[in-house]
Amino acid sequence: MSQNSSVLYDAPGPRTRRITLITSLVMAALIAVGVYAFIYQPLAERGEFTMDKWGPLIDPDHPEFSPLWKFLGKGFRSTLTAAALAIVSSLVLGTALAVLRVQLRALQRRRFTGLPTPAALALRGLSWLITVVTRFCVEVFRGIPVVITIFFVWVILPEVGIELSLLWYLVIGLTIYNMVVIGEILRSGMEGLPGGQVEAAQAIGLTSFQATRMVLLPQGFRVMLPALISQLVVVLKDTSLGFIISYEEIMRTARLAIPLLETPNTIQMFFVVGVIYIAANYLLSKLAEYVQRRLSRARTTRTIAPTQPLPSTVLTGQASNV
Amino acid sequence: MGLLIDRFDVFASGFWLTLQLCILSGVGALLLGTLVAVLRISPLPPLRWVGTAYVTVIRNAPLTVVWFFAAFGLPALGSNADFLNIPGLNVVFSRLSFDLPYFRFAVIALSVYTAAFVCEAIRSGVNAVPPGQAEAGRSLGLTFGQNLRYVVLPQSWKAAVVPLGSVLIAMIKNSALAGFMGVVGDLSNAAQELVTAEGEAVIPVFIGIALGYLVMTMPLGLLLDRLEKQRAVAR
DSSP states (O other): OOHHTTTTOOOOOHHHHHHHHHHHHHHHHHHHHHIIIIIIIHHHOOOOOOTHHHHHHHHTTTTTHHHHHHHHHHHHHHHHHHHHHHHHHHHHHHHHHHHHHHHHHHHOOOOOOOOOOHHHHHHHHHEEEEEHHHHHHHHHHHOHHHHHHHHHHHEEEETTTTTOOHHHHHHHHHHHHHHHHHHHHHHHHHHSHHHHHHHHHHHHOOOOOHIIIIIHHHHHHHHHHHHHHHHHHHHHHGGGGGGGGOOOOOOHHHHHHHHGGOOOOHHHHHHHHHHHHHHHHHHHHHHHHHHHHHHHHHHHHHHHSSSOOOOOHHHHHHHHOO | OHHHHHHHHHHHHHHHHHHHHHHHHHHHHHHHHHHHHHHHSSSSSHHHHHHHHHHHHHHHSSSHHHHHHHIIIHOOOOOOOOGGGOOTHHHGGGGOOSSSSSHHHHHHHHHHHHHHOOOOOOOOHHHOOOOOHHHHHTTTTTTTTHHIIIIIIHHHHHHHHHHHHHHHHHHHHHGGGGGGGGGSHHHHHHOOOOOSOOOOHHHHHHHHHHHHHHHHHHHHHHHHHHHHHHHHOOO
C-alpha cells in the first residue's frame, strides 16, 4: 500500500512536509469541530452520554450489568451456533457441489463408446440434463438475496410439513446461498489449475473422481483459501439477518433487552454490539490476509527454486496461467 | 401461477421501487466510494487514516448494524435525512419526499455500506495500473490530483470494472433488507405482505419475487462473466 501510493507523489521535501503538517493539523481541527457540533452536541443534548444509559453496558458495579450481559450472552451463543452450523454445512455441501460440477464437466466429454448407441445417447442426455439443472439452480440461488431465501425457507418448510426450530430455518437459508457461492469459488479454483494436473492424474491411471478428490480438490482449496475465509466472514455477518424470522441472535436479543432496562439505551446497545461484531470480523479478515501472504510467499519461493534459467516459452506459459 | 398475473401490479411496483433504491444507492455508493478511495491513497496521512478507518469499520460491520445506525442514529442526531429530498431528483424518485424517512434511511445505509466495498474495488484497480504510468506523470510535473485525474484513474477504471460490478450485484441483493427495515412496497416487503398479511400461495409469490431480483442480478452477472473472459483472453 505505502509502496504503491508513494508512486503517486514525490517523496516530501522540507517544504511539503511543513505544508502537510499544517494541512493535517487544520484538517484534524476541522474534523474535531465537525464531530463536536454535529455528533457530540446533539447526542449530549439528548443525554446519550450519561451513565444511566451506558452503565448497564460498561459499569460492572451497575445493578443491571450482570443480568444484561447474561441475556446478551445467550444472544451471542445463538449467533455463534447459527454461524458455526451454517459454516460447516455450507463448506461440506459447497465442496460436494463443486466436485459434482467438475465431475459433470468431465462426464460431458465422455462418449460412452463401449455401450450400445441408444444407451450411450441416453447417458449423454442424462448427464447433459443434470448439468443444466445444477447450473440453473446455482445461477438462481446465487442471484436471489439471502434475506429472501431465509424468509421463504421459513415460510415454505412449515407449509410442506417440515416443522423445525427457528435456528434451523436460518441455517438452511444461509446454507443454500453460501453453499452455492462456496461451490463456485472452489470450482473456479479447480478449473483454474494448470491442465497438466488432470492429465498427469489420468496418465497414472486415476479415475476422474479420484483425480478430483486427490489432485484437484486439495489444490483448489489451497488456491482459494483467502476467498473462502472472506466468505466465512460473510456468513458470520449474515447470521444477523436472523432477526427477520425472529430468531434470537445477538441483534434481536439486544433489541429485546432495550425496553427491559430502566433507561432504554438503543444507540449505546447497538454501538456495543456493533463494536463486538466489527472486532470479530476484523480478526477473521486479518486471518485471511495472513493466509494470503503465506500462500503467495510459498508460491514465489517455488518459482525461484530452479537454478537453471528457464526457456522463455515456459516463463510466458506460466505467466498466462497466473 | 395465476397469482403472478393477478397481482402483477404489486410485483411491478415492488420491482420499480427496488430499482429506484438500487439506482440511488448505487450512485451514492460510487460517489462516496471514489471519495474514500482518493482519501486512502492521498499524500496526507490524516486523510489516509480516515479512509482506512472508514473501510475497516464498515467492511467488518454487518449491514444490519449499519442500517440500524442509519435508522436510529440519524434521528438521534436530529436529522430526518431530509437532505436527500433534492428538488428535481424527487420528481423521478418520489419516495425521497415522503414524510416517512425509511426510504431515505435505506438509501443512506446502502450507500454507506457499499461505499467501503466500492473503495476497495477502485483501489484494486489503481494498484493494477503499472507504476511506470504514475511515475511518468510525476516526471512531467503533474500534481497528485492531476496525476490521478489524467493518468491513473482513467486506466484503473479498466481493471476495476469487474470487481465494481460484483459489488453492485451484492448491493442489489442487500437492498432486499429494506422491506424488513420499514420501507413499504419494495420487492421484499411485497413478499411479506403477500405471504403473511394476504395469505397468498407461497410458491408463486416466491417465484415472482425471485424473478424480480434475478432480472436485475443475472444480466449483470452474465455481462461481468463475459467481460472477465474477454480480459483473460486479451491478457
